[in-house]
Amino acid sequence: xxxxxxxxxxxxxxxxxxxxxxxxxxxxxxxxxxxxxxxxxxxxxxxxxxxxxxxxxxxxxxxxxxxxxxxxxxxxxxxxxxxxxxxxxxxxxxxxxxxxxxxxxxxxxxxxxxxxxxxxxxxxxxxxxxxxxxxxxxxxxxxxxxxxxxxxxxxxxxxxxxxxxxxxxxxxx
Amino acid sequence: xxxxxxxxxxxxxxxxxxxxxxxxxxxxxxxxxxxxxxxxxxxxxxxxxxxxxxxxxxxxxxxxxxxxxxxxxxxxxxxxxxxxxxxxxxxxxxxxxxxxxxxxxxxxxxxxxxxxxxxxxxxxxxxxxxxxxxxxxxxxxxxxxxxxxxxxxxxxxxxxxxxxxxxxxxxxx
Amino acid sequence: xxxxxxxxxxxxxxxxxxxxxxxxxxxxxxxxxxxxxxxxxxxxxxxxxxxxxxxxxxxxxxxxxxxxxxxxxxxxxxxxxxxxxxxxxxxxxxxxxxxxxxxxxxxxxxxxxxxxxxxxxxxxxxxxxxxxxxxxxxxxxxxxxxxxxxxxxxxxxxxxxxxxxxxxxxxxx
Numbered sequence: 001x002x003x004x005x006x007x008x009x010x011x012x013x014x015x016x017x018x019x020x021x022x023x024x025x026x027x028x029x030x031x032x033x034x035x036x037x038x039x040x041x042x043x044x045x046x047x048x049x050x051x052x053x054x055x056x057x058x059x060x061x062x063x064x065x066x067x068x069x070x071x072x073x074x075x076x077x078x079x080x081x082x083x084x085x086x087x088x089x090x091x092x093x094x095x096x097x098x099x100x101x102x103x104x105x106x107x108x109x110x111x112x113x114x115x116x117x118x119x120x121x122x123x124x125x126x127x128x129x130x131x132x133x134x135x136x137x138x139x140x141x142x143x144x145x146x147x148x149x150x151x152x153x154x155x156x157x158x159x160x161x162x163x164x165x166x167x168x169x170x171x172x173x
Numbered sequence: 174x175x176x177x178x179x180x181x182x183x184x185x186x187x188x189x190x191x192x193x194x195x196x197x198x199x200x201x202x203x204x205x206x207x208x209x210x211x212x213x214x215x216x217x218x219x220x221x222x223x224x225x226x227x228x229x230x231x232x233x234x235x236x237x238x239x240x241x242x243x244x245x246x247x248x249x250x251x252x253x254x255x256x257x258x259x260x261x262x263x264x265x266x267x268x269x270x271x272x273x274x275x276x277x278x279x280x281x282x283x284x285x286x287x288x289x290x291x292x293x294x295x296x297x298x299x300x301x302x303x304x305x306x307x308x309x310x311x312x313x314x315x316x317x318x319x320x321x322x323x324x325x326x327x328x329x330x331x332x333x334x335x336x337x338x339x340x341x342x343x344x345x346x
Numbered sequence: 347x348x349x350x351x352x353x354x355x356x357x358x359x360x361x362x363x364x365x366x367x368x369x370x371x372x373x374x375x376x377x378x379x380x381x382x383x384x385x386x387x388x389x390x391x392x393x394x395x396x397x398x399x400x401x402x403x404x405x406x407x408x409x410x411x412x413x414x415x416x417x418x419x420x421x422x423x424x425x426x427x428x429x430x431x432x433x434x435x436x437x438x439x440x441x442x443x444x445x446x447x448x449x450x451x452x453x454x455x456x457x458x459x460x461x462x463x464x465x466x467x468x469x470x471x472x473x474x475x476x477x478x479x480x481x482x483x484x485x486x487x488x489x490x491x492x493x494x495x496x497x498x499x500x501x502x503x504x505x506x507x508x509x510x511x512x513x514x515x516x517x518x519x
Contacts, residue, residue, distance in 0.1 A: 011338055013303070013475030015493020127337065129186030130240020130359070130496055131477020132312045139478045143253035147188020162337055164473060165357055165500035167517040171340040184511055187475070300510060303357030304477020305485045320361020326365035335510055344513040 003029040006158035007114040008122045010173075011150060013130075015017060022085050022122045023057060025049060031120055033061045036074070038092040040067050067095040071109050077086030078117035080117035089125035089153065094143055096137075103145045111156045127162075131155070176202040176256060179331035180287040181295045181346075184323060186247045186303075190339030192260050196230060204256035204293055206234045209247070210299065211265040213240050226260070231338050240268040250288035262298035262320055270311075276318045284329045296326060302306075349375040349429060352504035353460040354519075356469045357496060359476075360367060363512030365433050368468045369403060376468055377429035379407045382420070384438040386413050390454075399433070408436055413441040417455050424463040433501065435471035443484075449491045457502045 004023045007059030010025075026033050035057060039050060054063065066073045070092050078084045086092075096106055109132030114121065127150070128143045154160045177199045183198075185191030199206050208230060226241075227236065237302060239246045243265050253259045269279055287294070300323070301316045327333045332346030347356065349371045356371075358364030372379050378496055382404060385396060412419045416438050424430045432438075460467065473496070474489045500506045505519030 009338070013473065013489050014479070014491065015475055015497070017493075017497045081473070127186065127476050128478050129188055129476075130300050130302075132301050132307045132316055133187070134478045136307075136481075142189050143478055146187065147190075149337035151188070151190045152338075154340055158341060160338060162342075162498075164517065165355070165506060166497035167500055167506060169342070169508075171337065171342060171515060181511045182511070265418045278519075301360065302361055303473050303475075305474050305489055306360070306371065306435075308482075315359050321357065324361070324512035327513055333511060333513060335515075342515070344515060 003031075003120050003122070007117075007153075007156060008120070008159045008161070009150075009153050010122060010161045010163060011127050011154075012124075012163035012166075013127055016163045017082040018124050018163040019053065019087050020056070021161065021163050021166070021168055022087070022124045024081045025122055026085055026120070029083050032081050033057075033163040034077050034082055035061045035063045036070070036077070036084055036086045037063060037065045038067055038070065038088060038095065039085065039154060040091075040095065063126045068099060068101070069086070069090070072111055074117065074121060075113060078119040078121050080118045083120040083122065086117060086121065086123040089123055089131070090128065090146055093149060094144070097142065107149050107152050111152045114153070114156045123157070125150060125153070140164070176204075176293050179293070179316065179330060180290075180326075181293070181334070182323075182326050182330040183295060183297045183334045183336060183341075184300050184327075185336035186300055189336045191297050191299075191336040193225065193229070193286070193339070194334065194341055195258050195260070195297045196335050197275075199256045199258055199293070199296055202293060203255050205254050206230075207255055207257040208234045208236045209243070209250070209257055209259045209263060209266065210236060210238045210257065211240055211243065213279050228324055240265070241272060241274070244286055245335045247290065247294060248286060251292040251294050253291045256293040256295065259294065259296040262296055262322060263301065266322060267314070270318070275324070280322050280325050281317065284325045287326070289328045294328070298323060298326070349377075349466050349468070351464070351466050351500060353499075354466070354505045354507070355499050355503040356468060356470045356507045356509060356514075357473050357495075358410060358509035359473055359501075362509045363397065364509040366512070367403070367507065367509050367514055368433070368470045370432050371468055372429040372431055372466070374505055375429050375466060378427050379403075380423050380428055381407045382416070382423070382430055382432045383409060383411045384413055384416065384432065384441065386437075386441065397447060410419050410444060413438070414447070417459055420463065421459060424465040424467050426464045429466040429468065432469040433469065433493060434471055436474065439488070439495060443488065443491070449495070453495050453498050457498045460499070460502045469503070471496060471499070485492040498514075508519045
């Protein structure tokens with residue numbers, strides 16, 4: 001499971017071990033590791049999660065927090081000797097929706113830049129479409145946007161993994 | 174991923190690309206394509222989805238709408254030179270439950286006819302059992318029925334695919 | 347799909363056929379079959395499910411019901427000529443949470459004993475992390491605990507299967 005200098009997409013459920021798996025890919029690459037956190041510390045629960053992630057990764061990672069301008073940060077950071085972990089796309093999507101951005105446009109922008117980086121990028125996201133249809137309209141919209149985003153990113157990525165119970169299943173590449 | 178002249182079952186999450194994948198199987202087959210929509214246009218959201226599906230498929234498909242008598246339509250339409258796309262089983266199940274049909278009987282009828290067609294049939298359905306147990310009793314019943322229906326159809330099908338992020342994973346065949 | 351004399355983990359959705367698949371593994375092993383039910387008959391719905399499970403397995407199985415002390419029962423029962431089916435870990439987790447046990451400690455205890463048995467053990471569990479984030483705080487905690495438990499058990503198991511629509515997908519082993 002060597003990391004290619006092209007986009008890798010890691011999809012999995014909540015607490016599936018998808019971030020750890022993605023971190024392992026980057027650490028094994030020998031490239032300079034950058035952690036791009038898209039989550040905002042809205043509440044204590046989220047702050048605790050971000051802290052746990054930092055603790056697990058240790059000191060050799062550079063951490064950047066960016067809720068919205070994922071494309072801009074990737075263009076600046078994903079250079080020759082670096083590998084960037086984007087954790088995660090569903091939080092980025094949440095932020096875009098909260099900020100009333102146009103999701104199709106943002107998805108298209110991301111997908112367009114993915115193949116252009118000199119460095120490696122690993123994008124992590126939550127699969128959210130395998131439960132009962134949510135009663136809440138916004139939740140239905142969210143899972144529709146997430147599903148379309150995942151299809152677009154998977155199509156643009158060189159490698160795609162589905163992670164369950166900490167175990168990766170290669171879907172592409 | 175050639176289409177066999179036997180039943181193919183395509184299971185996936187919401188917005189997973191399962192319908193597009195199924196359409197691709199049928200278009201690559203060279204058979205006359207029939208789209209069997211089981212969804213009723215209950216509301217604007219559903220009408221919009223049906224219109225999007227029609228637009229994507231283009232003019233070479235024949236479209237039939239049938240909410241309940243899936244078996245009857247398949248027996249009539251799934252003939253020698255045709256490939257029928259059933260989109261989707263979970264909407265059919267919803268309609269059966271709304272009409273207070275006996276789900277076990279209807280499942281058994283469908284499974285019994287699947288191996289008898291001269292034409293090809295591709296059945297698409299939503300996996301709904303991988304989230305938290307729903308609080309709503311009807312939603313719990315629905316996912317129980319869906320799970321049993323999926324097991325029965327998968328057992329009767331020659332090929333089964335699980336689709337995530339637009340990527341197919343072959344489970345059988 | 348032969349059963350090893352080491353832990354096997356079977357993960358799947360609701361009504362995915364995971365218990366039937368696990369039962370088949372044990373019946374094909376020729377070992378003396380023990381069914382360890384972790385579910386409590388809280389209500390009629392659960393009592394009906396337990397009865398259906400018993401009916402399907404037939405008379406050759408020994409059935410034990412234990413909601414909390416999974417480790418103790420496994421240590422006592424999982425001996426040389428036996429294969430124990432644990433059905434299921436998510437119900438055990440529910441019972442632990444209801445009894446305000448420390449989940450990390452209980453998970454660590456289970457994982458520590460898994461490689462020590464002379465007999466075979468097959469642990470079944472529900473994947474619950476692939477839907478929309480639940481609004482209910484307890485449901486979010488539950489799926490976090492379940493995800494961590496699944497990662498730990500999968501790491502300790504010799505074989506891991508993911509079951510969908512009655513079809514097993516080997517993830518490990």
